[in-house]
Amino acid sequence: MFVESTGNAKSFTAMLDQFKQHIAQKFPESVSGKTLLAVSGGVDSMVLLNLYCALKLDFAVAHCNFQLRGSESDLDEKLVVDFCKKNHISCFIERFETMRFVVSRKVSIQIAARELRYNWFKQICIDHDYQFVATAHHLDDQAETFLINFTRGTGIDGLVGIPEKNENIIRPLLNFSRDEILNYANDNGVEWREDQSNATTKYLRNKMRHLVLPVLKEENTEFLKSFQNTLNHLKQTQLLANDAVAFFEKECLKINEDQLEIDLEKAENFINNKIYLLQVLKRFRFSSISEIEKICSSEAGKVLKNDQYTILKDRKKLIVFEEKSVSSNIFYIKSKDDVLSIPIFMNISEVEKEEFNSDKCTIFVNSNLLKWPLKLRRKQTGDYFQPFGMSGIKKVAKFFKDEKLSKIQKDNTWILENGDGKIIWIVGLRADDRFKITSNNQQNYKITLNQ
CATH class of the missing domain: 3.40.50.620 (HUPs)
Incomplete structure (x- = not known):
C-alpha cells in the first residue's frame, strides 16, 4: 500500500x-x-x-x-x-x-x-x-x-x-x-x-x-528511553565480561596449526573456570556447561563432538579442531623419478656408499625390495608393521598409542606402502625394519619428506 x-x-x-x-x-x-x-x-x-x-x-x-x-x-x-x-x-x-x-x-x-x-x-x-x-x-x-x-x-x-x-x-x-x-x-x-x-x-x-x-x-511513556539506558548498562557489563574472557584466553589458550589448545592446569587458577571455558567454546557451538564439565574430568582420549567441531581431552589439555573427514584418497609413486608433491612433498633418490643417517624426515631402504607403484595412504584397521630395530611385528594402532599421539595426529599421519602391501614407513615416525639396507646391497634409495 x-x-x-x-x-x-x-x-x-x-x-x-x-x-x-x-x-x-x-x-x-x-x-x-x-x-x-x-x-x-x-x-x-x-x-x-x-x-x-x-x-x-x-x-x-x-x-x-x-x-x-x-x-x-x-x-x-x-x-x-x-x-x-x-x-x-x-x-x-x-x-x-x-x-x-x-x-x-x-x-x-x-x-x-x-x-x-x-x-x-x-x-x-x-x-x-x-x-x-x-x-x-x-x-x-x-x-x-x-x-x-x-x-x-x-x-x-x-x-x-x-x-x-x-x-x-x-x-x-x-x-x-x-x-x-x-x-x-x-x-x-x-x-x-x-x-x-x-x-x-x-x-x-x-x-x-x-x-x-x-x-x-x-x-511508561518514557519506556524506550528507559530501555535504551538499560541496554547501555548491559553493553557495559558485556564489555567487562569480554575483557575477563580475553585475559583468560591470553593465559590459557594457544593456537597450534589448525587447532586450539586449552591448558586445563592454568584454567584451574580462575574461579568459575568452567564459565570461562563455556564462553570460549560457545564460538565452536558447544553450549552445555554440563558436557564441558564432563569432558574436562574425563580420561585422555575422550571426545565431545558436534556436526562441525570436536573437543579432544588430551591429558591436561582440551584440543578443539574442525572435524574433517579423513581423506580416502590414495596417492601413487610410480617410480623413483616420480616426485610426490600432494598431499606431502616426498622424493626418492639413489645413493651409494653413503653414511646412512636416518632421521624423522629421511629413511634409507633396500631398493631391491621395492615393488612399484608405492602407495601413500592413511591408516587402516588391522595395519601392522615391523618397527625399525625390532624383530617382531606391531599393530599400527598400538604403535600410535605407545607414541602417545592425539586423535588429530593419528588422523593426519601418512603411511607409505609397498606394492606388495607391506608398510615401508609410517611417515615422519618410524621405518619398517624389513626394508632396511644390508651390506650386500649395491643399490639403495633415500626417501625424503620435505616439511
Missing part, C-alpha cells in the same frame, strides 16, 4: 541534526566512505534514504524483491527505482526466487530472505567497492529483539540485541524510535509503501510490536 506524507516539507528537522551528529560520532569512517543502503520501500528505509540524500553522502541503493507479495512487491520496487532515477542515485535491483530457496534449503521464509539479501549485499560490495552496508533498523526493532530473545531464554549477548556495527554492516537509525522516524517522514514529505503483512500478528515479532510494546509504552 502506497503512503504519501501530508507533512509540511521542512528542509531540516531536529532528527536530521541528531542523525548528522550521530553518524559523525558512531560511524565517522562511513561519512567519507562509500555506503550501500538497503532500501525496502518501507518508511524506515525511505527515511534513511532521505537522510543520506540530505547530507549528500556517497552511497548507492540496493533493493531486494523477494517476489512474495505479487504486484505489491513490484510496486515496492518501482517506488525505490523511481526515487533513485529522480535523484540520480545508483540503484541495484535483484529479484529472488525466495520460495524455491525455502524449499531447497528447508528453511523459513525469514531465514531465506536474510541469507539471500546479505549474500547479495556482500557481492555488491566486492564488485563495486562499497565499504559499508547500512540498514534501517531502529530502536523499536531493538526493543522487539530484546523481548523475543528474553522470552526464548538467552545470555547477555542476546539481551544487548542488534549491534550498531557488525563487520561492515552499520545501523545508523538504532538510536531513533519508530515515532521519530514517522514524524520525520511526515515533516519532510517522504513517500513510502506499507507492507500489509506487518499489520498481522502471525509472527512473533509482530505480536511484540502490536500487542506487547504498546502496553509497555502505555505504562
